[in-house]
Amino acid sequence: MSRLLIVKTGDSYPDIARDHGDFETLFQQVLAGSPTAPSVRVFDATRATALPRLDDVDGLLITGSHAMVSHAEPWSEALKPWLVEARDRNIAMLxxxxxxxxxxxxxxxxxxxxxxxxxxxxxxVTLTEAGQQDPLLGSLPGTFRAHLSHAQTVIRAPAGACVLATNGHDPHQALRHGPRQWSVQFHPEFTEAVMRAYLGHQRDALRDQGEAAERLIADVGGTPEATGLLTRFALLAASQQAVASLS
Structure with a gap:
């Protein structure tokens, strides 16, 4: 059984949290169906005064947020060396x-x-050749649907990172940063109802860039392949499986 720590980096809209669950709850709901039945704890990075020890953690899940990484908020900056330490210890990360x-x-x-x-x-979202061979994403079809909601993006991938998935909007839809360290721009934890609710909140912003929220809401559909990454990650964290290289 893997010991997973959900790193909560923000709160959802109050109505979405009330009706569907906050960010961490959405992860917990998916992971509850994992065959490994992982042990899951939540660490709220935005309100904590100290970072948790990594000794009793097999995997980290870092959530979405309404904050912006480029704004360099103190709690967010404090996470960076801690994440580097976790990577150096080869702790699984998503x-x-x-x-x-x-x-x-x-x-x-x-x-x-x-x-x-x-x-x-x-x-x-489309897998790259490396993504098709990846232990986490390789189980997905070559092209799959995923829920997305972001204004910021990875504009430059770290040196040595491997691009696993891409699409026409964003060349960095998924990255691998080490043998057991992954990140994705899309939201595997979102349900269709949550995606529709987010689009409802974004009507003005979408209109300003020439997109109609109602059309996007009508096009919302299931994303079982993307959602399955969370239980797959729990399995990999439990097995301590490593990738031999970043080829």
């Missing part, structure tokens, strides 16, 4: 959205606002 951007920034890349604007809705 960063999602903000977590994806934070890991890239912590490991020597850069995250900032996407020059083409926001990417929201259920969109197609």
């Amino acid at each position: 960063g999602v959205c903000y977590g994806h951007q934070l890991m890239a920034s912590a490991f020597g890349g850069a995250s900032d606002f996407h020059p083409a604007g926001r990417e929201s809705g259920t969109r197609e």
Whole structure:
């Protein structure tokens, strides 16, 4: 049984948290169906006064957030050397959205606002050749649908990072940063209802960049392959499986 720590990096909209669950709850709901039945704890990085010890952790799940990595908030900056230590210990990691951007920034890349604007809705993501061979993402079809909601992005991947998935909006939809350290821009934890609720909140921002929220809401669909990454990650964290190289 893997011992997973969810690193909570922010709060969802109050109505979404009330009706569907906050970021950490969405992860917990998916992981509850894992065949490994992982032990899951939550660490709220935005409110903590000290970082947790890594000795009794097999895997880290870093959530999304409404914060921006480039704003370099003190609690966020404090996570960076801790994530580097976790990577150096080869602790399994999966960063999602903000977590994806934070890991890239912590490991020597850069995250900032996407020059083409926001990417929201259920969109197609395509695996690279390396992604097709990856222990985590390789079980997915070559092209799959995933829920997305982000204004910032990884604008420069860290040296040595391997690009595992991409699409027309974002060349860094998934990265591997080490033998057991992954990050994804999309939200495997989102349900269809959560994705629709986010699009409802983003109507004005989407309209300002020439997109209609109602069309995107109508196009929201299931993302079972993307969601399955969370239980797959729990299995890999439990097995201590490593990738031989970053080829």
